Amino acid sequence: MLLRTVFAGAAVLSVFAAMPAPAQQKSVKIGFVSTFSGPTAVIGNDMRNSFELALDHIGRKMGGLPVEVIYENDEQRPDVGRQKTEKLIQSDRVNFVVGYIWSNVLLASLKPVVDSQTFLISANAGPSQIAGELCSPFFFSTSWQNDQTPQAVGEYMNQKGVKSVYLIGPNYAAGKDMLTGVRATYKGKIVGEDLTQWPGQLDFSTELSKVRAAKPDAVFVFYPGAAGVQFLNQYAQSGLRGQIPLYTAFTIDSLSLPLQKDLALGVPGAQHWVNDLPNEANKKFVADFRAKHKAYPSFYGAQSYDAAMLVNSAVTAVKGNLDNKDGMRNEMRKANYASVRGPYRYGNNHFPIQNFYLQDVVKDKEGNLTLQTVATIVKDSQDQFHSRCPMKW
Amino acid sequence: MLLVLEQCLNGLQLGLLLFLVAAGLTLIFGIMDMVNLAHGSLYMIGAYFAATFVAWTGDFVLGAALAFGATLLVGMLLEVIAIRPLYGRDHLDHVLGTFGLVLFFNELVRIVWGPAGLRVPLPDWLNTSVQLLPGLSYPTYRIAIIVTALAVALLLYILVMRTRLGMLIRAGASNREMAGALGVNIKLLYTLVFGLGAALAGLAGLMQAPILTVQIGMGENVLILAFVIIIIGGIGSIRGAFVAAIMVGLIDTIGRAFLPDILRLVMTSRGAATVAPALSSMMIYLVMAIVLVVRPQGLFPVASK
Numbered sequence: 147m148l149l150r151t152v153f154a155g156a157a158v159l160s161v162f163a164a165m166p167a168p169a170q171q172k173s174v175k176i177g178f179v180s181t182f183s184g185p186t187a188v189i190g191n192d193m194r195n196s197f198e199l200a201l202d203h204i205g206r207k208m209g210g211l212p213v214e215v216i217y218e219n220d221e222q223r224p225d226v227g228r229q230k231t232e233k234l235i236q237s238d239r240v241n242f243v244v245g246y247i248w249s250n251v252l253l254a255s256l257k258p259v260v261d262s263q264t265f266l267i268s269a270n271a272g273p274s275q276i277a278g279e280l281c282s283p284f285f286f287s288t289s290w291q292n293d294q295t296p297q298a299v300g301e302y303m304n305q306k307g308v309k310s311v312y313l314i315g316p317n318y319a320a321g322k323d324m325l326t327g328v329r330a331t332y333k334g335k336i337v338g339e340d341l342t343q344w345p346g347q348l349d350f351s352t353e354l355s356k357v358r359a360a361k362p363d364a365v366f367v368f369y370p371g372a373a374g375v376q377f378l379n380q381y382a383q384s385g386l387r388g389q390i391p392l393y394t395a396f397t398i399d400s401l402s403l404p405l406q407k408d409l410a411l412g413v414p415g416a417q418h419w420v421n422d423l424p425n426e427a428n429k430k431f432v433a434d435f436r437a438k439h440k441a442y443p444s445f446y447g448a449q450s451y452d453a454a455m456l457v458n459s460a461v462t463a464v465k466g467n468l469d470n471k472d473g474m475r476n477e478m479r480k481a482n483y484a485s486v487r488g489p490y491r492y493g494n495n496h497f498p499i500q501n502f503y504l505q506d507v508v509k510d511k512e513g514n515l516t517l518q519t520v521a522t523i524v525k526d527s528q529d530q531f532h533s534r535c536p537m538k539w
Numbered sequence: 540m541l542l543v544l545e546q547c548l549n550g551l552q553l554g555l556l557l558f559l560v561a562a563g564l565t566l567i568f569g570i571m572d573m574v575n576l577a578h579g580s581l582y583m584i585g586a587y588f589a590a591t592f593v594a595w596t597g598d599f600v601l602g603a604a605l606a607f608g609a610t611l612l613v614g615m616l617l618e619v620i621a622i623r624p625l626y627g628r629d630h631l632d633h634v635l636g637t638f639g640l641v642l643f644f645n646e647l648v649r650i651v652w653g654p655a656g657l658r659v660p661l662p663d664w665l666n667t668s669v670q671l672l673p674g675l676s677y678p679t680y681r682i683a684i685i686v687t688a689l690a691v692a693l694l695l696y697i698l699v700m701r702t703r704l705g706m707l708i709r710a711g712a713s714n715r716e717m718a719g720a721l722g723v724n725i726k727l728l729y730t731l732v733f734g735l736g737a738a739l740a741g742l743a744g745l746m747q748a749p750i751l752t753v754q755i756g757m758g759e760n761v762l763i764l765a766f767v768i769i770i771i772g773g774i775g776s777i778r779g780a781f782v783a784a785i786m787v788g789l790i791d792t793i794g795r796a797f798l799p800d801i802l803r804l805v806m807t808s809r810g811a812a813t814v815a816p817a818l819s820s821m822m823i824y825l826v827m828a829i830v831l832v833v834r835p836q837g838l839f840p841v842a843s844k
Contacts, residue, residue, distance in 0.1 A: 185754040187654050317816045340799070343816045346760055348751045351549040351681065352795045358676075359542040372656055375752045383661065383678045383750070385668030405658045405752060 173214045174461055174468065177234030179227060179245040179255065180269075182219040186371040188401050189247055189446050190219070193269060195439055196447030197244070199431070200454030208458045209466035216240065220251050222345060227251035232258045241468050242267060244453045247370075247446065249273040249292060249319035253280075260284040263471065265460075265478075269453040270446055272497065273319045274326070278534035281495040284471075286478050288452040288485075290418055291497045291529035292320050295395045296327030298416035298502035298523045299366060303332055303393055305523075308364045310335040311393075312357050314377075315368040316344035324368040324395055330530055337362045348376050354384045366393045374402045378409040398507065400442040403515045410507045410515065417505050418498070419448045419487040420519040427484035442516055448486045459483040479539060491526075495535035499528045541675045546796040547789065552681045554788020555688035559743035560761050561768040561780040562695060563736025569775020569841060570712040571729055573622065574630050576637040578740050578765065579758025580644035581617075585610040585741025586748040586757060587648060590657040599662045599749075606745045607738055614737020618730045626729075645755050656754035665749075684746050691742065692781060699777060708732060712775060712841065767823055771830045773837025782838060787823050794819030 178197060180190035194217060206213050216238055220227035227246070234240045235258055243259050244267045246252040252271040259266040260282040268276075272291040276282075303311060313328060313336060315321035321341055329336065338360045340353045357365055365386070369377045374397035381387050387409070394415040403410055421432050421442050431451055435443040443451075456478055463477035464470040479492050490500040504520040564578050588609045593602030617640075625636050661680055668676040699705035710718040711728055719725045744758065751757065768787055772779025798819045802811035830838065 184756060185656060185752075188656075191654075317813060322813070339812055341812050341816055342795075343820050346820070347816075349553065351552070351678075352546060352792050355542065355545045355549060356796060359545075372752050372754055375656075375658060376750070379658070379752075380750060383666055383668075383680055385676060385678065405656065407658075 173212045174208045174242070174457075174466075175238060175240040176213065176215045176457065177231070177238060177240040177243045177245075178215055178217045179220050179230055179234070179243065179251075180217070181222045181247055182217065183221055186222055186247070189371055189444070192401055192444050192447045193245065193247070193450040196431075196435065196443055196451040197269075197454050199435055199438065200451045200458075203430070203434070204454075204458050208461035209464065211461065211466045211468075220246075220248070220255075222248055222251070224248075224250045224254035228254040228258065231255040235259060235262045235264055240264065242457050244457065245269050245450070246271045249323065252276070253319055256280065256282070256285065265457075265471075265474065267453045267456060269450040271320065272323075272529075274323050274529075274531050275319075277495050277497050277529050278531035279536075281535035281537050283475060283496075283537060286456065286492070286496045287498060288456055289449045289498075290500070291531065292323030293327030293330060293531070294527055294529050295416050295418070295502060296324045296366070296368065297331045297530075298527065299393050299395050300328045300331035302414065302416060302504060302523050303328075303334065303364060303366070308332075308334055308391075308393075310337045310362045311364045311366050312337055312360055312362040313339040313366050314350070314353055314357075315341060316373070317341035318344045320370075321368060325366075327395075328366050334363070345373070348373060350377055350380050351384075354380060354386060357390070358384070358386065362390060364391050364393055366395075367397055368395045370396045371402070372405075374398060375405040378406050378413070382409050396445075398505075398517070399446070400444045400517065401446070403507065403517070407515065413507065414520075415505050416502050416523055417445055417517075418500050418502050419445050420503055420505050420517050421448075422518050423486070423488060423503075425484075425486070425488045428486040428488075431486045442514075452483075452485050452487070455483040455485070456481070493528050493532045494537050494539060495529070495532045496537075497529050497532065499526050501525050502527055541672065542796075544672075545675055545677065546792055548677055548681070548685070549796075550789035550792035551785060552685050552788070553792055554785035555685055555692070556743050556747060557761070557764055557768055557788055558692060558781050558784035559688055559739045559746075561765040561772070561784050562692075562777055563739040564762075564765050565769040565772065565775055565777060565780045566708075566732055567736045568769060570708060570732055571626070573625065573733075574633040574637065575622075575736075576634060576762065577617070577640035577644065578736070579762030580641050581610060581614060581737040581740040582744035582747075582758035582761055583648065583753075583755070584613055584644065585738075585744035586659075586753040587652055587657070588741070589745035589748045590652075590659050590753045593659055599659075599665065603745050607742055610741025610745075611734050611738035614741070615730050615734035617737065618733035622733060623726075623729075641759075648755050654755065656752045658752055659748040661749045680749060687742075687746065691739070695739075695777060704731070764823070767827050769837075771827055771838060773840040775841040776837065776839040779837055779839030786826070790822050790826060791819065794822045 180193050182190040218230035242265045246268050247270045249271040253273050266285050268287045270289050277291040313325045315324050392413050398410045398415050459482050460474035460477045464473040490498045493499050502524045504523050505517045506520045508518050510516045567573050567575050588606035592605040593599055596602045665680045668678045670676045707723050768783040772783030799811050799815040802815050
């Protein structure tokens with residue numbers, strides 16, 4: 147008897163779950179997953195500030211519907227990220243899930259989102275798996291595929307005539323992608339590589355000793371967030387700074403610069419967006435962000451700003467009919483909005499085909515350290531995994 | 540060969556830092572029978588104090604000395620306010636109470652210093668490397684850490700084994716009631732021991748501050764390693780903590796440095812690069828497990844309780 151009641155209850159519940167959402171919703175619901183606690187909370191905050199700024203710029207309405215955002219903290223942990231994502235899908239019934247700093251968190255969270263046919267817009271992480279075999283019609287990136295930026299750095303090292311390099315990065319999905327990226331384009335000799343325990347290991351004395359012994363022409367490093375500060379610190383303390391030039395990806399940004407200070411001077415990096423890119427959308431974004439938060443936005447923020455604008459373009463194109471998922475997808479594939487990086491296209495796997503720039507650290511008029519564009523390293527770069535993605539359009 | 544020597548120095552430096560944290564933990568655990576999870580918070584507080592005082596005085600050594608004193612005071616205050624009510628209660632109550640303190644300190648630091656983290660700049664004379672042997676240069680600051688920590692270890696040994704205060708501490712450790720009955724002020728003794736433990740953790744934190752960024756929750760990783768060390772060394776034994784800490788530091792560093800090359804002999808280069816860091820961070824716990832099986836009381840057990 148009891149069993150039968152339970153089954154009946156379950157049946158009723160499943161009917162409710164299967165019922166289609168009402169044709170016209172009252173609002174656009176967006177779930178935003180990022181890191182809002184711990185040492186990397188500064189990144190999450192910067193993403194939230196930029197996302198909110200984008201919403202302000204569009205009057206907090208998309209296609210005539212008010213926008214509601216639910217922020218969730220993934221604590222930089224894949225298990226927590228997945229749990230929060232499932233909550234957004236199952237109990238909040240969001241129309242879009244946006245965010246994700248960390249590739250390992252995104253990889254853990256992808257399936258529940260795309261299985262429920264909800265759009266996921268990654269505003270940072272770009273693991274190679276999602277560009278390749280795991281690509282999905284419900285996934286879009288407003289950032290890059292992880293390998294693209296280090297590929298640009300590899301290109302730049304070729305241009306500089308670097309003969310040998312030592313690679314160091316953290317041992318997780320993105321770290322492996324970054325080192326693979328350098329290997330794909332760099333033509334010189336790779337004399338050594340180290341993947342360090344992530345995110346626990348913050349003392350790099352062992353690795354720096356190995357670098358000193360290997361005597362490379364240059365060192366390539368990828369350490370996002372606070373770890374980038376620690377690495378530059380220890381690089382200077384070990385006496386390697388000034389002896390062996392450092393090349394970076396995602397290690398020096400406007401969030402880590404206030405801590406890295408002069409240690410970041412003269413250390414080149416590659417980036418698809420720099421705060422001084424001369425397009426109208428970017429000028430407005432950077433100026434309004436600085437007026438509101440008294441600091442430069444980071445690339446994490448720029449990508450989140452773009453994510454809001456991409457979602458806006460999709461919802462506007464279907465005039466707020468959020469059930470028209472094909473319509474929204476077709477619109478997003480055009481990248482038909484004013485991106486702060488300038489115009490770009492989407493590849494078949496929904497990753498951007500875009501330029502990468504060389505960035506350098508300089509002092510602005512008020513004496514603050516900031517990043518500036520020096521040159522274009524590669525034009526219209528497409529990731530190397532798109533051919534493994536079966537999606538065609 | 541020089542690389543091996545350099546990596547041993549790295550291991551020694553890591554081990555000595557861990558010893559400072561573990562020494563306080565083992566003193567508090569062994570003498571006061573108190574499980575103190577908030578020990579990592581005191582490490583963090585030491586680092587934050589260092590960041591503040593170094594910026595304030597403009598002098599690294601003076602700032603560090605002030606931070607050391609301030610952490611000592613915080614430790615003694617903490618003992619009087621929050622730890623004292625926990626004596627004589629179950630270990631689970633200690634864990635719950637001091638875990639609450641961890642959350643409290645993390646939030647307090649966020650309110651006072653903000654979420655972004657701080658950097659402690661080194662003075663120029665420490666921010667270089669010196670040549671120890673031809674072909675072997677080593678960061679000056681890490682040498683300074685090794686020298687300071689060794690000096691502190693020696694002082695601690697003299698304090699505990701050669702002074703009247705040390706005698707009282709040892710008496711309190713081996714039989715608390717008897718020591719009390721003989722007129723030793725156990726309350727004051729406990730406050731001093733806790734303050735000393737806090738100051739040692741703070742010293743480790745403030746010395747680590749220029750190498751790492753000062754950030755919220757920085758003590759938690761260190762705390763786990765410190766617990767591993769006091770289990771290997773034997774709870775309550777400073778000598779055990781010293782030997783175990785250097786062992787752990789060397790195993791961790793040597794593992795990270797040479798495991799990839801060793802694994803490369805039997806597997807692909809990429810595979811080795813991925814497996815090695817995971818395996819080397821496991822080795823410490825493996826050693827702990829072996830010690831627990833072979834010698835559950837630790838390598839240098841304290842004679843009696």
